[in-house]
Amino acid sequence: MNVYEVAITEPFQKFYEKVIQFLPSFLTSMFILIVGFVLGFLLKGLLSRFFRVIGLDRVSERSGVIELLKKGGVTEPFSSLLSRVIGWITIVIFAGISMSALQIPTVERLLERFLLYLPNIFVAGLILLFGYLLGNFFGRAALIASVNAGVRFSNLIGKSVKYLILILSATMALEQLGIGKGTIVIAFAIIFGGIVLALAVSFGLGGRDLAKEYLEKKVRCEEKKDEISHL
Amino acid sequence: MANSVFRKDVQTRIDEIREADILVGIPSYNNAGTIGHVVRAVQAGFAKYFPDKKCVLVNSDGGSTDGTMDIVRNTAIEDFQSVLLHHRVSPLFKLTMPYHGIPGKGSAFRAIFEIADALNVKACAVVDSDLRSITPEWIELLLKPVLEGGFDYVAPLYHRHKYDGTITNSIVYPLTRALYGKRIRQPIGGDFGFSGRLAKFYLTKDVWETDVARFGIDIWMTTTAIANGFKICQSFLGAKIHDPKDPGADLSAMLFQVASSTFDLMETYTHVWRGINASGPVPAFGFQYAVGLEPVSVNLDRMLERFRLGVRELRGIWKEFLPPGTIAFLDKAGDLKKEEFNMPEEVWVEIMYSFATAAHKKIMNREHLLKSLTPLYIGRTASFVIETWSSDAREVEEKIERLCRVFEEKKVFLLERWD
Numbered sequence: 001m002n003v004y005e006v007a008i009t010e011p012f013q014k015f016y017e018k019v020i021q022f023l024p025s026f027l028t029s030m031f032i033l034i035v036g037f038v039l040g041f042l043l044k045g046l047l048s049r050f051f052r053v054i055g056l057d058r059v060s061e062r063s064g065v066i067e068l069l070k071k072g073g074v075t076e077p078f079s080s081l082l083s084r085v086i087g088w089i090t091i092v093i094f095a096g097i098s099m100s101a102l103q104i105p106t107v108e109r110l111l112e113r114f115l116l117y118l119p120n121i122f123v124a125g126l127i128l129l130f131g132y133l134l135g136n137f138f139g140r141a142a143l144i145a146s147v148n149a150g151v152r153f154s155n156l157i158g159k160s161v162k163y164l165i166l167i168l169s170a171t172m173a174l175e176q177l178g179i180g181k182g183t184i185v186i187a188f189a190i191i192f193g194g195i196v197l198a199l200a201v202s203f204g205l206g207g208r209d210l211a212k213e214y215l216e217k218k219v220r221c222e223e224k225k226d227e228i229s230h231l
Numbered sequence: 232m233a234n235s236v237f238r239k240d241v242q243t244r245i246d247e248i249r250e251a252d253i254l255v256g257i258p259s260y261n262n263a264g265t266i267g268h269v270v271r272a273v274q275a276g277f278a279k280y281f282p283d284k285k286c287v288l289v290n291s292d293g294g295s296t297d298g299t300m301d302i303v304r305n306t307a308i309e310d311f312q313s314v315l316l317h318h319r320v321s322p323l324f325k326l327t328m329p330y331h332g333i334p335g336k337g338s339a340f341r342a343i344f345e346i347a348d349a350l351n352v353k354a355c356a357v358v359d360s361d362l363r364s365i366t367p368e369w370i371e372l373l374l375k376p377v378l379e380g381g382f383d384y385v386a387p388l389y390h391r392h393k394y395d396g397t398i399t400n401s402i403v404y405p406l407t408r409a410l411y412g413k414r415i416r417q418p419i420g421g422d423f424g425f426s427g428r429l430a431k432f433y434l435t436k437d438v439w440e441t442d443v444a445r446f447g448i449d450i451w452m453t454t455t456a457i458a459n460g461f462k463i464c465q466s467f468l469g470a471k472i473h474d475p476k477d478p479g480a481d482l483s484a485m486l487f488q489v490a491s492s493t494f495d496l497m498e499t500y501t502h503v504w505r506g507i508n509a510s511g512p513v514p515a516f517g518f519q520y521a522v523g524l525e526p527v528s529v530n531l532d533r534m535l536e537r538f539r540l541g542v543r544e545l546r547g548i549w550k551e552f553l554p555p556g557t558i559a560f561l562d563k564a565g566d567l568k569k570e571e572f573n574m575p576e577e578v579w580v581e582i583m584y585s586f587a588t589a590a591h592k593k594i595m596n597r598e599h600l601l602k603s604l605t606p607l608y609i610g611r612t613a614s615f616v617i618e619t620w621s622s623d624a625r626e627v628e629e630k631i632e633r634l635c636r637v638f639e640e641k642k643v644f645l646l647e648r649w650d
Contacts, residue, residue, distance in 0.1 A: 140548070140599050147544045148483040148605045150537055154544045 022102075029101040036094020044087030051079035124173040131169020135162045164192075237345075241328045248324050251350040252284035253277070253374060256343030258336050259360035260293035263302055265474055266360045270306040273358065276370025277323055278308070289346050290327040290360075291339035299360070300327045335445030337438075340452075347430040354378045356385075356424040364472040365422075372466035372517050373424030380516075383461035385424030386415045386453060388515055389471035393619055393627040394527040396471075397612050398489055400631050402583060403450055406493060409638035410504040411457045414512050415465060419449035419489065422468065429461055446485050447492025454493075458500040467517030483605040490601045494590040505646065510639060521624075534613040535572060539565050541606020548603050552589035557581050564610065574614035576637040582607055583638075584645040591649060 051057075060066050060078040069078065096115070099107050139162025146154035171188045175181060237245065255273050259266055270288065277286040290303040304327050326346065332338035340357060347355045354377040358365060376382040399419055407418045433455065438444075443451045456463055497504065542565035550558055560578050567573075586604055590597055619627050 137596065140596075143544060144548075144599055144602045145483075147541050148481070148537075148602060150533075150540065152540065154540065158544075 025101055025103050029098040032094055032098035032101055036091050036098065039094065040087040040091035043090055044083045047083035047086055048080050051083060052077075056082070120177055124176040127169050127173045127176060131166055131173070135165035135169070138162065138165055167191075237349075238328060241326065241346075244324075244326055245346065245349050248285075248287060248350055250285070251287045251324065251352050252354070253281055253378075254287045254289060254343070254347045254350065254352040254355045255370060255374075256289045256291060256340065256347075256355065256357045257303070257360050258291050258293070258330075258339030258343070258357065259295060259299050259303075260334075260339075261295045261297045261299060262360035262474075263295070263297040263299045265363060266290075266299055267302050267306045269358060269360055269362050269365055270303055271308055272362075272365045272367055273370055274306075274308050274323060276367035279367050280371035281374070285322075285324075287324045287326060287346070287350060287352070289343050290325075291330045291342040292327065293334050293339060294329055300329075303327045332439060333444040335448075337442075337444035337446075337448035337451070340448050341434075341439050341444070344430045344434050347427055348434055352427045352430070354424065354426060355430050357422065359421045359473060361474040362422070362472070363474070364470045366469070369422065369468050372468055373422065376464050376466060376516055377424050377426050380464065381462060382424075382464045382514075383426040383429045384453070384456035384463045385516075386463065386465045386513070387417050387420035387422045387471075388465045388467040388517065389417060389420065390469065390522045390624070391471050392527045393622070393624065394529055394616060397615070398486060398608075401579065401608070401611055401615065401634065403489060403493065404631070405580075405635040405638040406583060406587075407450070407454065407457075408510045408635050409642050410497065410507065411454065411500075412507040412510045413457050413463065414510050414635075415453060415457070415463065417465075418453040420471070421449055423449075423452060424466070425452070425456070426461075429456060432459065432461075441495065442488040442491045443495075446488040447495075450489060450492050451496065454496045454500065458496070458503045464514040464516060467515060467519050469520070470522035482609075483602045486605055486608055487598060487601045490586070490604060491590075491597060494587055494601075497587060498591065501649075508639075508642065510635070529616050531569060531613055531616060534609050534616070535569055538606050538610035538613060541603075541610070545603050545606060548595070548599070549607075552594055553585050554581060557585070561607075569617075572614060572617060574611050576634045577641070579611045579614075579634070580637045580641045581644060582611075584641065584648070587645060588648040 056079045057066075057077050065078055069076075069081070096111060100111055139158045142161040143154055143158025146157045151157065167188065171185065175185065255277075257266065257269055257273070262269075270290075273288055277284075277288075288303075290300060292300050292303075304325065328342065330339045330342040332341065343355070343357060354374045356370060356373040358369065358373075373385050373387070376385045396417070399417060403419050404416060408414050433452065436455065438451065441447070542561050546558070546561070549561070553561075557578055564572065564574060582604075586600065589595070589600055594600070615630070619630055622630065
């Protein structure tokens with residue numbers, strides 16, 4: 001065996017063998033990926049038409065989903081949005097399968113960890129979605145109730161309720177994802193406690209005169225009441 | 232659906248009575264101050280106008296803690312000569328019981344309908360327990376059209392203070408009239424007469440878990456009777472003077488329950504109101520006379536303040552379904568001074584029809600939608616108060632008549648947006 005064979009030919013030979021060994025997996029992987037893309041786009045187009053035919057846009061408009069999307073800045077029809085999401089989910093699934101077809105241990109391990117983590121992402125997404133829905137719902141309820149009660153800073157009350165629920169849901173979502181587990185809960189508790197304390201102090205000090213005036217009015221019945229019987 | 236089970240003592244009493252000709256129901260909740268007078272008036276009415284009929288008085292109570300039910304049990308007219316009567320031929324039966332279900336007037340009425348059904352009565356009437364102006368003649372006027380005139384539903388006609396019954400005057404009367412074509416002046420008056428046949432019909436409807444169980448019952452009874460072709464009339468009862476309605480109930484909750492029931496009925500009876508484009512009178516009984524009414528105090532500044540607050544804070548919600556022209560009007564009206572403030576009939580009608588359409592299309596949570604109507608209703612009431620400050624009863628009635636005509640003329644606005 002001469003130096004030329006050991007230093008040059010052998011590595012190339014080994015490399016060539018590895019490439020030949022790897023090539024079927026690579027081609028399979030590419031094929032799966034291409035199938036995924038084709039299937040994803042095909043599904044997107046077909047489902048978009050199907051959803052339009054069954055009147056999904058009308059149903060979503062009635063159920064308030066469109067209102068929610070508009071608030072989030074999405075103006076696309078729900079049928080098209082849903083079909084696009086399903087299409088991309090298909091592509092991502094096929095991409096995962098194609099990566100696993102490469103049979104590279106590191107990629108397989110990463111993929112396995114990613115797949116095990118996926119439910120957490122799904123649950124966190126659900127928490128955020130419900131948080132957003134509840135935040136809007138209770139924010140609007142608080143706004144209307146305080147306007148009807150004649151509270152001047154109704155807008156502030158409505159927004160506070162909405163953002164508190166959003167922050168709470170974001171905290172829960174991060175907790176679910178395992179990001180800064182204890183820290184976030186403690187931070188939330190500190191911020192929430194701080195807000196309540198700040199409000200108590202500011203109302204106590206700043207609103208002293210207002211409260212006095214209000215109580216005096218109520219106790220002395222200074223405010224002229226309506227006797228209108230609405231019914 | 233009639234699925235209530237009576238308490239054992241009530242069932243025993245029903246078994247004892249077996250059958251009756253007439254039933255008068257009084258729903259109550261902490262009305263100890265006024266119910267004694269109402270019970271006496273009903274008893275005198277029975278004795279004076281229906282001495283040969285088997286009469287039943289039912290008190291359906293919502294769990295009063297002030298002894299309302301005891302007052303009903305113990306109240307009796309000792310001296311019938313005071314009502315120019317020497318003796319009573321048939322006995323009077325009295326039933327007092329707490330009702331079951333959602334707390335509210337509608338649940339109380341349901342129990343009354345069920346007893347009417349169980350006793351197979353020919354004619355029924357319901358009267359509010361907070362009335363201070365009820366007389367024995369009310370019983371005659373509510374029941375005789377059913378017993379002798381062949382009518383199924385008798386709506387009340389009263390003289391009320393111009394600022395009394397503002398939800399009736401600005402929403403329920405004009406809207407019911409424009410939709411169903413019947414000029415029933417007090418569709419949610421609270422005191423009605425109806426046939427046993429209609430009571431049975433009411434019980435076939437499954438509405439007792441909705442707002443009908445609360446303040447929505449009155450408009451539901453009236454609309455159900457109209458839309459299902461029952462024979463309807465009105466009886467003039469004189470003045471309506473009563474204690475303020477349920478002091479615990481706030482305006483937005485009352486308005487929500489009435490508007491929600493009205494809009495629900497619009498869904499149920501779309502096929503009925505869609506084809507109606509004019510209204511006609513409804514037969515009226517009773518001798519009409521002028522009455523003196525107690526003054527009503529109004530805090531106009533506070534009303535305008537509430538309206539302006541609503542325009543400032545709820546504009547974003549209204550913008551989703553009110554026409555751009557109405558929004559532009561509200562923006563301007565929010566800046567007007569008290570002396571200049573006015574909300575024309577046309578604007579108010581567009582607002583009401585837009586809310587009805589928005590509720591129909593479910594563009595947002597119904598409670599949010601209808602509770603956001605409160606500041607607009609207060610604005611319209613303030614405008615009405617300003618416009619009629621020095622008007623007499625006749626001029627006020629003309630003003631309401633004008634509003635009704637606008638509701639009828641603009642019905643096409645509703646129809647265009649409904650589908």
